[in-house]
Amino acid sequence: MTNLVRVRYAPSPTGYPHVGNIRTALFNWLFARHHGGSFIVRIEDTDVTRKVKGAVRAILDSLRWLGLDWDEGPEVGGDCGPYFQSQRLEIYKETAERLISQGDAYHCYCSPQRLEEMRAEQVRRKQPPGYDRHCRDLTPEERAKKEAEGIVPVVRFKVPLEGRTRFNDLIYGDVVFENNTLDDFILLKSDGYPTYHLANVVDDHAMEVSHVIRAEEWISSTPRHLLLYQALGLEPPQFVHHPMILGPDRAKLSKRHGAVSILDYREQGYLPQTMFNFLALIGWSLDDKTEIMSRQALVDNFSLERISKTGAIFNREKLDWMNGVYIRSLTADEFFEAVQPYLMMDMAAGEALISDEQYVRKILPLVQERAKKLADVPALTRFFFELQLDLDLQTLIVTGMDVQSTRKALEVVRERLEKLEPFDENSLEALLRPLATELGLKTGQLFGTLRVTATGETAAPPLFQTMAVLGRKRCLKRIEAALDKIGKELA
Numbered sequence: 416m417t418n419l420v421r422v423r424y425a426p427s428p429t430g431y432p433h434v435g436n437i438r439t440a441l442f443n444w445l446f447a448r449h450h451g452g453s454f455i456v457r458i459e460d461t462d463v464t465r466k467v468k469g470a471v472r473a474i475l476d477s478l479r480w481l482g483l484d485w486d487e488g489p490e491v492g493g494d495c496g497p498y499f500q501s502q503r504l505e506i507y508k509e510t511a512e513r514l515i516s517q518g519d520a521y522h523c524y525c526s527p528q529r530l531e532e533m534r535a536e537q538v539r540r541k542q543p544p545g546y547d548r549h550c551r552d553l554t555p556e557e558r559a560k561k562e563a564e565g566i567v568p569v570v571r572f573k574v575p576l577e578g579r580t581r582f583n584d585l586i587y588g589d590v591v592f593e594n595n596t597l598d599d600f601i602l603l604k605s606d607g608y609p610t611y612h613l614a615n616v617v618d619d620h621a622m623e624v625s626h627v628i629r630a631e632e633w634i635s636s637t638p639r640h641l642l643l644y645q646a647l648g649l650e651p652p653q654f655v656h657h658p659m660i661l662g663p664d665r666a667k668l669s670k671r672h673g674a675v676s677i678l679d680y681r682e683q684g685y686l687p688q689t690m691f692n693f694l695a696l697i698g699w700s701l702d703d704k705t706e707i708m709s710r711q712a713l714v715d716n717f718s719l720e721r722i723s724k725t726g727a728i729f730n731r732e733k734l735d736w737m738n739g740v741y742i743r744s745l746t747a748d749e750f751f752e753a754v755q756p757y758l759m760m761d762m763a764a765g766e767a768l769i770s771d772e773q774y775v776r777k778i779l780p781l782v783q784e785r786a787k788k789l790a791d792v793p794a795l796t797r798f799f800f801e802l803q804l805d806l807d808l809q810t811l812i813v814t815g816m817d818v819q820s821t822r823k824a825l826e827v828v829r830e831r832l833e834k835l836e837p838f839d840e841n842s843l844e845a846l847l848r849p850l851a852t853e854l855g856l857k858t859g860q861l862f863g864t865l866r867v868t869a870t871g872e873t874a875a876p877p878l879f880q881t882m883a884v885l886g887r888k889r890c891l892k893r894i895e896a897a898l899d900k901i902g903k904e905l906a
């Protein structure tokens with residue numbers, strides 16, 4: 416198959432790409448790269464009414480973010496361009512005319528109102544929906560009359576009234592449609608734009624696409640496409656329909672299930688390497704157990720055979736877990752780079768980043784272990800940057816201690832910290848462990864008191880590391896603040 420593989424990702428810019436769209440792009444990309452073939456991006460912008468501003472940008476940004484580079488398409492060009500269907504209208508028009516002249520298509524003059532009535536009637540009679548072929552056999556005189564009335568027609572395909580259309584889908588196997596279940600679908604709309612069916616077939620042929628890999632929702636379009644290939648005397652590509660991504664309730668993944676736009680995931684701080692790995696494993700697997708796979712391993716091992724036939728669930732816990740794994744695998748510098756934009760959005764952290772980058776660099780390794788996504792980092796690090804913690808007396812007085820013993824402990828720690836040299840993790844531990852015994856406290860009690868004093872929280876990164884990074888000055892200030900609070904309570 417090498418060199419002959421040419422696949423395409425053909426999004427319509429009718430919205431921002433969601434995880435389902437991008438997974439289709441990823442499967443195509445992996446297949447192309449595995450076989451040393453070409454990955455083409457083609458923008459199917461023929462539905463003028465549904466075009467969304469900024470959607471093309473979002474599509475290309477999403478692909479770039481995940482590193483799905485394309486060999487032909489927008490911004491890179493290629494021999495089969497243009498890669499925007501709106502710039503190829505002539506080709507579709509010519510094809511539609513050819514189909515009319517050879518008797519495989521016809522002009523339809525039905526008004527929207529007539530079609531509406533027809534539909535209502537079909538519903539009333541519980542008949543399957545579809546065009547009733549009213550204009551299929553108009554006489555030349557009837558047609559001339561409609562033309563004279565100035566009605567701009569659409570072009571419809573003459574679907575054979577009998578027979579079957581079948582194809583061998585590389586995932587679903589033998590797929591058969593009875594032709595009499597298909598209506599005479601539109602090829603060219605009255606605005607001169609082609610429909611999806613016509614443009615898709617014309618371009619897949621013109622762009623020498625070898626495999627059409629797309630979501631299962633398009634499977635019912637495929638017999639129409641095959642009839643078109645046949646009428647045009649063209650060899651169709653191989654068809655590969657893959658199952659859709661499902662939400663936890665097994666319904667098609669949608670906004671109801673949370674963020675679905677791929678760029679939302681970028682914003683929340685999922686790493687591109689996580690998304691790449693995670694999306695590749697929705698409905699495809701190496702061996703049903705391997706989860707963490709590099710780009711190269713995915714390229715090397717990708718095969719259509721291992722795409723499952725059933726819809727795969729979008730598992731957010733797994734995504735969070737996987738992002739944690741990839742976050743932990745970053746070097747300190749990479750983590751710092753990745754997290755910077757998120758810190759900049761936080762006032763206190765942003766200021767620290769500008770005034771004391773070294774301090775921020777020391778903090779980050781303490782939370783890298785715990786962050787599930789980059790957007791968590793400002794909250795996890797907030798106490799490092801706050802000038803004054805919001806101390807809660809209830810939490811400050813830990814189990815088994817009271818106001819008096821807490822005050823005593825903090826006073827002694829304050830005194831010892833003033834003299835501690837060097838002020839680092841090891842000396843802090845060497846000081847504080849025995850100090851607990853000296854004060855007649857359990858280590859957990861003393862450490863708990865200090866954790867709340869230093870961070871305002873009961874769960875925080877390891878205490879001695881945290882105190883060392885905070886530094887002597889901040890630690891003493893925070894002890895002072897806690898003592899103040901206690902003093903007020905006792906007053």
Ligand code: GLU
Pocket residue numbers: 425426427459611615628629630633
């Ligand atoms: N334009 C269609 C879409 O938005 C393409 C479907 C196909 O791949 O044929 O997904």
